[in-house]
Structures are given as C-alpha cells and as structure tokens.
Amino acid sequence: MTQTAEATDRYVEQFDTLRETRKLEPDWLRELRREGFDYFQRMGWPIDDKRDEMWKYTDVRPVARTEFRLPNAPAVMPSSAEIAAIFPFDEGMSRLVFIDGYYSPDASRIVDADDGSILRITEAVREEETLVHGHLARYSEPGHDASVGLNTAFFGDGAFIHADGRLTAPVHLVYITSDHADPVVTYPRTLVVAGKGAEVTLIETFLSLGSRNHFTDPVTEIALGDGSSVTHYRLLLESADSYTIGHVRPCLGPDSVYKSVVYEVGSGLMRLDLEVLIEGEGAFADLRGLYVTKGKQHLDNLVSIDHAKPHGKSRLYYKGILDDESRAVFGGTVYVQPGADKTDAYQEDKNLLLSDRAEADSKPSLEIYADDVKCGHGATAGAVADEAIFYLRSRGIDEQTASRLLIKGFASEILDEIGIEPLRLFLEERTASALPRFVGAEVVA
Amino acid sequence: MTSNNSRPLLEVRDLHVSVGDNEILDGMNLSVGLGEVHAIMGPNGSGKSTFTNVVAGRPGYTIDRGDVLYEGESILGMFPDERARKGIFLAMQYPVELPGIRNREFLRTALEALREARGEVKLSVREFNKMLEEKAKAMDFDPDLMKRNVNEGFSGGEKKRNEILQLSVLDPKLALLDETDSGLDIDALKIVANGVNAFRGPDKAIVLVTHYQRILNFIKPDYVHVLIEGRIVRSGASDLAHELEAQGYEWLREPAEEAETVGATGRPS
Numbered sequence: 001m002t003q004t005a006e007a008t009d010r011y012v013e014q015f016d017t018l019r020e021t022r023k024l025e026p027d028w029l030r031e032l033r034r035e036g037f038d039y040f041q042r043m044g045w046p047i048d049d050k051r052d053e054m055w056k057y058t059d060v061r062p063v064a065r066t067e068f069r070l071p072n073a074p075a076v077m078p079s080s081a082e083i084a085a086i087f088p089f090d091e092g093m094s095r096l097v098f099i100d101g102y103y104s105p106d107a108s109r110i111v112d113a114d115d116g117s118i119l120r121i122t123e124a125v126r127e128e129e130t131l132v133h134g135h136l137a138r139y140s141e142p143g144h145d146a147s148v149g150l151n152t153a154f155f156g157d158g159a160f161i162h163a164d165g166r167l168t169a170p171v172h173l174v175y176i177t178s179d180h181a182d183p184v185v186t187y188p189r190t191l192v193v194a195g196k197g198a199e200v201t202l203i204e205t206f207l208s209l210g211s212r213n214h215f216t217d218p219v220t221e222i223a224l225g226d227g228s229s230v231t232h233y234r235l236l237l238e239s240a241d242s243y244t245i246g247h248v249r250p251c252l253g254p255d256s257v258y259k260s261v262v263y264e265v266g267s268g269l270m271r272l273d274l275e276v277l278i279e280g281e282g283a284f285a286d287l288r289g290l291y292v293t294k295g296k297q298h299l300d301n302l303v304s305i306d307h308a309k310p311h312g313k314s315r316l317y318y319k320g321i322l323d324d325e326s327r328a329v330f331g332g333t334v335y336v337q338p339g340a341d342k343t344d345a346y347q348e349d350k351n352l353l354l355s356d357r358a359e360a361d362s363k364p365s366l367e368i369y370a371d372d373v374k375c376g377h378g379a380t381a382g383a384v385a386d387e388a389i390f391y392l393r394s395r396g397i398d399e400q401t402a403s404r405l406l407i408k409g410f411a412s413e414i415l416d417e418i419g420i421e422p423l424r425l426f427l428e429e430r431t432a433s434a435l436p437r438f439v440g441a442e443v444v445a
Numbered sequence: 446m447t448s449n450n451s452r453p454l455l456e457v458r459d460l461h462v463s464v465g466d467n468e469i470l471d472g473m474n475l476s477v478g479l480g481e482v483h484a485i486m487g488p489n490g491s492g493k494s495t496f497t498n499v500v501a502g503r504p505g506y507t508i509d510r511g512d513v514l515y516e517g518e519s520i521l522g523m524f525p526d527e528r529a530r531k532g533i534f535l536a537m538q539y540p541v542e543l544p545g546i547r548n549r550e551f552l553r554t555a556l557e558a559l560r561e562a563r564g565e566v567k568l569s570v571r572e573f574n575k576m577l578e579e580k581a582k583a584m585d586f587d588p589d590l591m592k593r594n595v596n597e598g599f600s601g602g603e604k605k606r607n608e609i610l611q612l613s614v615l616d617p618k619l620a621l622l623d624e625t626d627s628g629l630d631i632d633a634l635k636i637v638a639n640g641v642n643a644f645r646g647p648d649k650a651i652v653l654v655t656h657y658q659r660i661l662n663f664i665k666p667d668y669v670h671v672l673i674e675g676r677i678v679r680s681g682a683s684d685l686a687h688e689l690e691a692q693g694y695e696w697l698r699e700p701a702e703e704a705e706t707v708g709a710t711g712r713p714s
Contacts, residue, residue: 115525296663319544350544386504387541394501394537396529396562405554409545409594 008044009175010067011037015153028133029125036142036152045146057361058271058300063243069183070102070154070213075178076209077101083107083174087205089323089422094118097174097175101156101186107174115165116198121189131162135193139221139249139277147245147271150189151219158189163198163228170201170231170420175218177238188218192199194228194256201231201319203423208239208266216244224256226280231259233423237430238266240295245271254309261418262301264291264426265434270299278305278312278340289318290427291416292434293326293358300329303347307340316347319414321407322358323435332364332377340370348378350412354403354435403438409429414443452517453478454619454650455500460511462492462499463674469495471675472511475652477619482651484661484686487672488694494538494653496672498619499536500652502512502528502677515619529555530562532618535627536608543595548607551595552577580613584640602633609640620644626660633647638663658690671697 015037022030044054045064083097084090096118097107103120110118117128124132160174175188194200206216216238224230230250238244244267249259264270276285278392291299305314320328329350351360364377369383385406392402411431418424432438462470469492478481486491499506500513502525512519520528543551544669553573560567563660568576581588586606596604605625612620622641626634641664645651653664659685669685670677671694678697679685 232631335585352544388543389675390503390525391537391541391543392555393524393526394503394529394535395551396526396558397555398558399524401554401558402526405546406543406549409543412545 008041010069011040011150012368014070018122020161024289026125026129026133029136031151032137032142036137036149037361039143039149040146040153043146043149054302054331057327058267058298059210059263059267060243060245060271060413062269063215063245066183066213066215067245068183069113070156071102071180071184071186074099074102074104077104078107078176080107080109086207087172087174087426089420089426090170090203091422093103093203094167094172095170095172095174096120096159097176097178098157098188100178100184101188103157107307111169112167116161116163116167116195118171119160120166121155121158121160121191124191125181126161128162128181131193132160132191134220135223137221138248139223139251140219144247145273147217148247151189151217151247154424155187155189155219158191160193161202162193162195164195165197165198166199167201170203172203172205174205174207175216176207176209177214177216177242179212180214181212183213183215185215185217188216190218190220191222193224193226194222194230196227198225198228200229201420203233203235204242205235206266207237211239211241213243214239214258216225216242216246218244220246222246222248222250222258224250224252224258224283226253228253228254229257229259231419232261233418234262234393235427236261236262236264236266236270238273240266240268240297242267243269244358246273248272248274249277250285251277252283252285252312253280253425255282256280257284257286259286260288260291261414262291263430264289264299264301265430268297268300272301274301274303276303276314278307278309278314281309282311283309284312285314287314287316287318288405288413288414288417290431291318291320292324292411292431293320293328294435295326297326299327299328300331302331304333304335305345305347307334307336307345310339310341310343310370312340313344314346317414318349320349320351320360321354321410321431321435322351322360323354323437325355325357327359328361330362330364334366334371334375336366336368336370336375338369339369341372343370343373343375345373345375346377352385352406354438400438404432407438429444455652456514457496457500458492458512459547460496460499460513462495463507464495464505468509469506470499470673473672475670475677477650477652479650480647481654481668482645482664482666483644483670484660484683485507485652485668485670485672485677486655486656486686486689487689489656492670492675493656494623497535497623497652497654500528500621501525501533507662509569518605526558529617530559533621534612534615534617534619535621536605536612536623538623538625538627540596540608541603542597544597546595547591548593548595549591552611555611577614580610583643584610584613585636586610601628602630605629605637606633607639609637611656612644613640616644618649620649620651620663624655625653626655626657634660635663658686661686675698698704
C-alpha cells in the first residue's frame with residue numbers, strides 16, 4: 001500500500017469553494033469555521049501513528065481515505081406524508097427535516113414554540129445572532145477533534161432550539177442522507193439552549209434512504225440552564241455501509257437534568273463521543289444506550305462524564321446486542337474533578353453476544369480527584385446467549401420464543417425507560433427487525 | 446419402592462459421550478423407574494454433569510455410541526425444549542442470569558408451554574400468581590425475587606432454591622438435579638431437600654447427581670450409583686453412600702472387569 005494518503009485535498013477544495021457563500025455569514029462564524037478547518041488540516045484523522053488510546057479499538061482509515069463529496073442539492077425531497085410513514089411515532093411533534101444537509105420545508109412543521117424558538121441554524125445565525133454567537137461552538141470547540149473541526153468548517157444547515165419555558169411538543173430533528181451514486185458527506189449541526197427552568201424533549205434521527213456508503217459527521221451542543229431539563233433521544237438508523245463520527249456535548253447548569261437515550265442500529269462504522277459536563281451544582285445526567293449490531297458493523301461509544309461541580313449525580317446504562325462478526329466498543333470515563341465533592345456516579349455496560357464471532361470491548365473507568373464521592377461501575381461481562389437460550393429451552397420454551405424473549409428482555413432495560421410510548425414501540429420493532437434470524441413466534445408474556 | 450410400571454422411565458444404554466477429543470462417558474448404563482430416586486455419586490470429572498446435560502439436551506456434546514430412552518423412546522435427536530415438554534427437567538449446577546426477563550414472566554411462559562404440551566388449559570394470571578405464591582412460600586423463597594430478573598443478583602443459595610422452585614412449579618416427571626447441594630449452607634440445603642421431597646411421588650423420578658453424601662441425609666435415595674471415569678462402577682442401596690463417605694472413591698477405581706459386570710445393569714440385582 002503506497003496510496004495511503006488521506007483524502008484531505010478534497011476538503012481543501014471544498015472549503016475554498018464555499019468561501020463565496022460564507023461571505024454572507026458573520027465574521028465570528030467564519031472565524032469558527034476557519035479554526036475548525038485549520039485544526040483538521042493540521043491534525044487530520046486519528047489514524048496510523050496519530051491513533052492514540054482514545055481510538056485504540058476503532059480504525060477510521062475507511063473514513064480518512066474516502067473522497068466524500070458535499071451534495072450540491074438534495075437528491076430527493078420526501079413529502080411530509082412520506083416522512084410520517086417512516087416515523088410513525090412523531091405525530092403531534094415539531095419536526096425539522098434535513099435532506100443531504102438541506103432543509104425540507106414541506107416535510108417540516110413547528111407545533112409549539114410559544115416559550116422559545118425552533119429555527120434552522122442558518123436562520124438563527126441571523127435572527128438570534130447574540131444567542132447563537134454565545135453558545136455555538138462554545139461546548140464542542142472547533143479544535144476538539146477532526147470530526148468537530150470538519151463539522152464546524154462545513155455545516156450547512158441544522159437546528160436551533162431555544163426554550164425559556166416548557167416546549168410541550170417534543171422536537172424531532174431528522175437528518176437524512178439520500179441515495180447517491182458516489183459517497184457524500186453531511187454535517188448535521190444541532191444547538192439547544194434551554195434557559196432557566198426550561199423543558200425540552202428532543203429526538204435526533206439519522207437515516208439513510210439508500211444502502212450505499214456515505215459519511216455523517218454530526219455535532220450536537222446542548223446548554224442546560226439553571227433547573228432546566230432536556231430529554232434527548234438519538235436514533236442512528238443509517239445504512240450498514242455508511243460511516244459516522246459524531247459528537248454530542250451537553251453542559252449541565254445548576255440543578256439541571258439531562259436524560260439521554262442513544263439507540264444505534266445503523267451505520268457500518270460508528271464513533272460517537274458523548275461528553276457530558278456537569279458545570280453546575282446538583283445537576284443530574286442519566287445516560288442510556290442500546291446498540292444492536294450484526295454483519296460487520298463496528299460501533300464505538302465513548303462516553304465521558306466530567307463532574308466539575310459538587311453534588312452532581314450521573315447514571316449510565318448501556319447495553320449491546322451483537323450478532324455475526326459485529327463489534328462494539330464502549331469506553332466510559334467518569335472524571336470527578338477536585339472540589340466536586342458528594343458526587344454520585346455509576347456506570348454499567350452489558351452486552352449480549354448472539355454469535356461467538358461477535359466481540360464487545362468494554363472499558364469503564366473512574367478518575368476521582370474529590371472527596372466523599374460515591375462512584376462505581378457494574379459488571380461488564382456479557383451474557384453468552386447460547387447458555388441463556390439453553391436455559392430457556394430446558395424449561396420447555398421453543399427456540400424462537402427463547403431468542404425473542406432474551407433479546408426483548410435485554411433491550412427492555414433500556415427501552416422501557418422511554419416515556420414516549422409510540423417511540424418505544426417503534427424502537428422495539430426496529431430491534432426485532434434488526435435481528436431477522438431471531439424474529440419468530442410472538443412472545444407470550 | 447419399585448414402580449408398578451414395568452418399563453423404566455429413563456433408560457441409558459451403553460452411552461459414550463465426548464467433548465472435542467475427550468471421552469467423558471464411556472459406556473454408561475442406568476435404568477430409572479417411576480417412583481424411584483437415584484443418586485449418582487463420583488469424584489470431580491467423572492462425567493456426572495455431562496450425563497445430566499446430555500439427558501436434558503445441552504448442545505456441545507458428541508454422542509459416540511449408545512442411546513437414551515425416555516418412556517421407551519430415544520430422545521437423543523430431540524431439542525431441549527421438546528424433552529422438557531415431555532417431562533424432563535434439569536436443575537442446573539450453574540443457573541444462568543437472564544437480563545431483562547423477570548422471574549415470574551419466565552416461569553409463566555415456561556409453564557404455559559408445558560401445559561399446552563400436556564393438553565392442559567391455560568392458567569389465568571390470578572390462578573398462576575396464587576399457585577406461584579404458595580409454592581414460593583413453601584420454599585421460603587423471597588417474593589421480591591419473583592419480580593427480579595431471573596437469577597440476576599441472586600446469591601448462590603437463591604439461585605439453587607430458584608431451580609427447585611421451578612421444579613415445583615413446572616412439575617415434570619423426571620427431575621435431574623445437578624449438584625443442587627453444592628454451595629448451600631445447612632439451612633438452605635434443608636429447604637432445597639424439602640422441595641425435592643415434596644416433588645417426590647409414585648409418578649415421578651429423580652436422578653440426583655452429587656459429589657457429597659450430605660444431601661442424601663435429607664433426600665434418601667432408593668439407589669446409589671458410583672460413576673468413575675464415565676462408567677458406573679458400583680450400584681447399591683442408600684448405605685453405599687455412607688460407605689463412600691467413609692472410604693472415598695479410590696477403592697472403586699481399579700478392576701475394570703468388575704466395573705463391567707456391575708455397571709452393565711446399572712442397578713443392584
């Protein structure tokens with residue numbers, strides 16, 4: 001292999017091409033973009049000798065070496081009815097749809113924004129400039145890593161949610177990549193600013209319409225003001241041939257509550273960094289995740305919880321169901337900074353291996369520099385499905401019912417916590433259909 | 446204590462079983478009639494657990510020769526759930542945890558599958574709960590464990606007790622108890638033994654596999670067999686267990702020929 005160069009030239013070309021359009025943007029935004037791009041040019045992807053401990057189990061060379069194109073225009077524009085058919089759970093919710101990075105007004109609707117605003121981020125830069133300037137790229141800094149750098153440099157559109165009170169309707173953000181002959185890249189960007197005492201429920205969905213390779217590089221920043229509460233569902237439903245490297249950055253103010261459920265069934269190669277900052281006293285982060293993999297999928301969840309202030313609490317429960325030769329990586333780190341006394345943190349990652357070729361690498365860790373804290377992590381050993389299935393069958397339960405019971409039971413510990421019933425049902429169904437060789441007789445329960 | 450049914454419930458004929466290249470059972474014979482309790486004793490690695498697992502249908506074993514008949518029918522080609530629906534139950538040495546499956550739901554799903562196979566009507570939720578409550582009480586089983594996921598976070602003793610509770614609820618014909626006594630303190634052992642004794646009856650059979658004689662003070666076997674290196678080398682009445690307790694297994698190890706003759710029937714003449 002001599003042609004192993006990274007496809008960075010393409011990005012330079014793209015950045016230059018966009019120079020003209022960026023002229024309409026405020027200076028501060030252009031500076032952020034420049035900063036992000038400079039970082040990427042300087043550091044590139046974490047591959048080969050730049051691959052450190054953080055990337056030990058995940059090789060992003062396929063991303064680095066593919067020349068992804070920025071779509072000039074959306075390839076298709078599904079109607080509202082078509083989107084509703086894909087997502088039967090979002091009736092009554094606000095919905096913003098982006099296709100190939102472009103906003104789709106037809107498929108979008110705002111149900112309730114009386115106590116805030118729900119805007120495209122490009123609009124928000126103009127209409128809510130002070131607010132956006134104060135928050136955008138403050139949490140996910142442009143020089144955080146290659147994917148955040150690229151997203152900052154290139155994001156076209158995305159969503160801005162600002163709430164001062166309670167947004168009664170959940171907001172569903174749909175980031176779709178349509179079917180393209182050549183590999184394309186999109187840079188979804190979401191910024192949520194929850195003011196004092198605000199309540200927001202957010203669903204971010206990432207979906208491929210085709211089965212061909214594409215790359216999604218999303219960044220989501222969430223600022224939680226005093227006593228605010230954000231519930232964040234993140235559904236990764238992309239094709240098994242796509243790549244995604246994403247960053248989610250919630251910053252929790254005093255007494256705020258951030259609840260997150262990541263559901264990952266799509267993508268061939270995924271890395272998601274969920275970096276939670278407990279920035280105010282008494283904040284609570286409840287992080288749950290379910291990943292369901294098969295074939296050659298490789299999903300890597302890196303979750304860090306940074307307790308910077310005292311009396312914070314965090315709970316993390318991630319679970320994986322792995323079939324075939326798929327691989328899941330879980331890295332969870334709880335940092336308790338000096339002075340963050342009375343922190344209470346717990347994390348647990350469990351995997352169910354349906355195939356002896358599947359592999360789960362789980363490495364929770366604790367770094368504690370404060371006093372009087374309560375921190376722990378649970379057993380990470382995966383249940384080997386064969387043993388459990390034999391156990392069930394030895395009691396008279398047939399094989400299909402046993403498998404279904406096991407998969408459903410395992411997933412339920414995450415899915416049962418979802419308060420939106422139609423969403424929970426949708427994800428239960430997705431989970432079952434993601435593992436077709438186990439779908440069979442209805443479970444009697 | 447012999448059954449009035451002439452055909453044995455379980456008949457093991459010249460059973461040879463291996464795992465990979467290791468031969469574990471080397472011509473085992475055993476005949477178990479209704480109403481009987483058989484204890485199979487032997488040192489570690491003699492093939493005791495392999496035997497119960499093979500009868501229950503656990504995958505991973507190669508049957509090299511011989512047969513296992515249940516109610517006169519070979520069961521070696523049957524899946525574990527088919528065997529269970531015919532009335533075979535294995536209380537496991539290491540019961541596994543079933544994350545996300547609550548004990549009560551698990552038992553109900555299993556019982557429904559078994560009742561359907563037996564041609565019995567479905568129990569209502571109320572009937573089931575009442576029955577379960579009674580059985581759990583009789584076993585001194587913490588009712589909270591019913592709401593928990595199967596075996597998850599259970600102590601060793603709770604797991605074993607859960608196995609015997611399942612035996613009591615599912616009410617099979619043939620109970621295979623694989624080292625149910627291991628890791629139990631004396632109080633837990635008594636509770637488990639009471640559960641097994643309550644199950645005992647003229648239309649049931651029990652094969653109890655153990656390393657130690659202790660449990661046999663509470664569950665008195667009709668027959669004791671000594672399994673060494675994959676064969677039954679000695680069979681006798683319950684006093685054989687005391688002899689083993691006093692003398693260990695070494696004295697039974699040698700003469701291959703005697704083993705052949707005694708082991709051929711698997712029962713004392």
